[in-house]
Amino acid sequence: xxxxxxxxxxxxxxxxxxxxxxxxxxxxxxxxxxxxxxxxxxxxxxxxxxxxxxxxxxxxxxxxxxxxxxxxxxxxxxxxxxxxxxxxxxxxxxxxxxxxxxxxxxxxxxxxxxxxxxxxxxxxxxxxxxxxxxxxxxxxxxxxxxxx
Amino acid sequence: xxxxxxxxxxxxxxxxxxxxxxxxxxxxxxxxxxxxxxxxxxxxxxxxxxxxxxxxxxxxxxxxxxxxxxxxxxxxxxxxxxxxxxxxxxxxxxxxxxxxxxxxxxxxxxxxxxxxxxxxxxxxxxxxxxxxxxxxxxxxxxxxxxxxxxxxxxxxxxxxxxxxxxxxxxxxxxxxxxxxxxxxxxxxxxxxxxxxxxxxxxxxxxxxxxxxxxxxxxxxxxxxxxxxxxxxxxxxxxxxxxxxxxxxxxxxxxxxxxxxxxxxxxxxxxxxxxxxxxxxxxxxxxxxxxxxxxxxxxxxxxxxxxxxxxxxxxxxxxxxxxxxxxxxxxxxxxxxxxxxxxxxxxxxxxxxxxxxxxxxxxxxxxxxxxxxxxxxxxxxxxxxxxxxxxxxxxxxxxxxxxxxxxxxxxxxxxxxxxxxxxxxxxxxxxxxxxxxxxxxxxxxxxxxxxxxxxxxxxxxxxxxxxxxxxxxxxxxxxxxxxxxxxxxxx
Numbered sequence: 001x002x003x004x005x006x007x008x009x010x011x012x013x014x015x016x017x018x019x020x021x022x023x024x025x026x027x028x029x030x031x032x033x034x035x036x037x038x039x040x041x042x043x044x045x046x047x048x049x050x051x052x053x054x055x056x057x058x059x060x061x062x063x064x065x066x067x068x069x070x071x072x073x074x075x076x077x078x079x080x081x082x083x084x085x086x087x088x089x090x091x092x093x094x095x096x097x098x099x100x101x102x103x104x105x106x107x108x109x110x111x112x113x114x115x116x117x118x119x120x121x122x123x124x125x126x127x128x129x130x131x132x133x134x135x136x137x138x139x140x141x142x143x144x145x146x147x148x
Numbered sequence: 149x150x151x152x153x154x155x156x157x158x159x160x161x162x163x164x165x166x167x168x169x170x171x172x173x174x175x176x177x178x179x180x181x182x183x184x185x186x187x188x189x190x191x192x193x194x195x196x197x198x199x200x201x202x203x204x205x206x207x208x209x210x211x212x213x214x215x216x217x218x219x220x221x222x223x224x225x226x227x228x229x230x231x232x233x234x235x236x237x238x239x240x241x242x243x244x245x246x247x248x249x250x251x252x253x254x255x256x257x258x259x260x261x262x263x264x265x266x267x268x269x270x271x272x273x274x275x276x277x278x279x280x281x282x283x284x285x286x287x288x289x290x291x292x293x294x295x296x297x298x299x300x301x302x303x304x305x306x307x308x309x310x311x312x313x314x315x316x317x318x319x320x321x322x323x324x325x326x327x328x329x330x331x332x333x334x335x336x337x338x339x340x341x342x343x344x345x346x347x348x349x350x351x352x353x354x355x356x357x358x359x360x361x362x363x364x365x366x367x368x369x370x371x372x373x374x375x376x377x378x379x380x381x382x383x384x385x386x387x388x389x390x391x392x393x394x395x396x397x398x399x400x401x402x403x404x405x406x407x408x409x410x411x412x413x414x415x416x417x418x419x420x421x422x423x424x425x426x427x428x429x430x431x432x433x434x435x436x437x438x439x440x441x442x443x444x445x446x447x448x449x450x451x452x453x454x455x456x457x458x459x460x461x462x463x464x465x466x467x468x469x470x471x472x473x474x475x476x477x478x479x480x481x482x483x484x485x486x487x488x489x490x491x492x493x494x495x496x497x498x499x500x501x502x503x504x505x506x507x508x509x510x511x512x513x514x515x516x517x518x519x520x521x522x523x524x525x526x527x528x529x530x531x532x533x534x535x536x537x538x539x540x541x542x543x544x545x546x547x548x549x550x551x552x553x554x555x556x557x558x559x560x561x562x563x564x565x566x567x568x569x570x571x572x573x574x575x576x577x578x579x580x581x582x583x584x585x586x587x588x589x590x591x592x593x594x595x596x597x598x599x600x601x602x603x604x605x606x607x608x609x610x611x612x613x614x615x616x617x618x619x620x621x622x623x624x625x626x627x628x629x630x631x632x633x634x635x636x637x638x
Contacts (some may be wrong), residue, residue: 128424
């Protein structure tokens, strides 16, 4: 499996949230080509190829979807969003912000930067699983990604 | 132009002229009257003296009946040019001899009955008895003109005119110089006041000229300016301080507001994430290990989930409550009929309670001019409360309506539920205050506090009436504003 086959990139520092998300996607057979990264720095290294492993730079990965948390150590979700959406090579990759907070002051900013969707993670487990399932179904199966 | 409207300089001149004129006039008139009487007196005396001399000289002519002598005596009157006529009468009153100074014949009185001297319009005339020892021989008549007097009076008038003219000239020159001592300080003061009022420059001062009342006025004026300047200074210092304080306080408020937002954000974010984990992993435990869990274990996981869920709800409610205070209201016309219908439909869809058995009575509701989102929250909270607290009745009955009272639109939501004890009425709208246990009815104790906050932010009021186990009625009033106004952010 090469990185070009990565369908879904999950960028989430909270391992519990990540586990719940991955579990729900797995349950619906949508986590086969999923990579989980723990902060923005790793995400940028992965997308732009100047990462930990120099040998993996031949072709830049183009996931079908990036699920991005906002509050993360080192490089936060807003910065990751800005970098990806301002680079012509990566700006067509769909990005969905997954945030814990209803009080986010950055929702306007995210849309201005070109986010494709903005989801508040429900506390209630049933609502959460429904949200993740619908999200995966829509972006991985229903939505037609851009070419190249 | 009225006297009070003319400039002070001209006013002073006119006053001086008037006084000068009146004084001269009184002096002249008094002098003329005095002269007139003196002249009459001396003229009469002089004519009487002449009369007495002529009468004394005429005694022989009359005694001896010699008209020629008489004529000669009378013609001696030529030396007195103002005597225009003279005559002698005998004792019987017949004309004995006559004299005229000019060519014209003057009319002589026929008889000599009148005694003494008198003034006619243009002459002085009189009769003098001609007496020898004690025997009356006849009467002398004398008539004098008043040309002397008129000559003198003409001279007097000319002199008076010249004096008046000269004195007015002098008065004009003197007053022109002397009036300045009064008018100049006044005019200077006026000019200074004008400069100050036009240029708003309170540092200008009037120059004090003397130590009189005008000097005191100038000093008082300058003193007043000192005070105005000092007050202006302290006022501007005060205003500056005030502006500075406003700027500081605004900055403080803004920073506090920012902190509050950041705080809300982290509460929302950091408290929700662990709750999601608690609920999520409890659910996973139930799902993946259901075969290994007995009935009690499943009850325990459900208690964990339920409480974590309640806490999540509490966080959301509290954040909503704090948001009301911070956020601006966007006012627009709100169709309450539409809004209430939509809310009831949504509640029915959520199906937390058996909506089919509820008996709804919904009257026509007035539209209001209010913030749509928060008013929706008020309706949601009050209607879901009515549904919740009447859910244990056989046939829940909920009535919604509105009426106008004292310029406010009052809305009410009446149910036949459990009600509440009115002695706890003051706790009803306070945060975290509940009148029922969570076992009986779920809730966080924020809903009605939120309602109260929204309504009071709209300048309205909330209150409630209730009877335990019979039902409760909740009221909220909103100002009856113009519902057709355009959207306004407050």
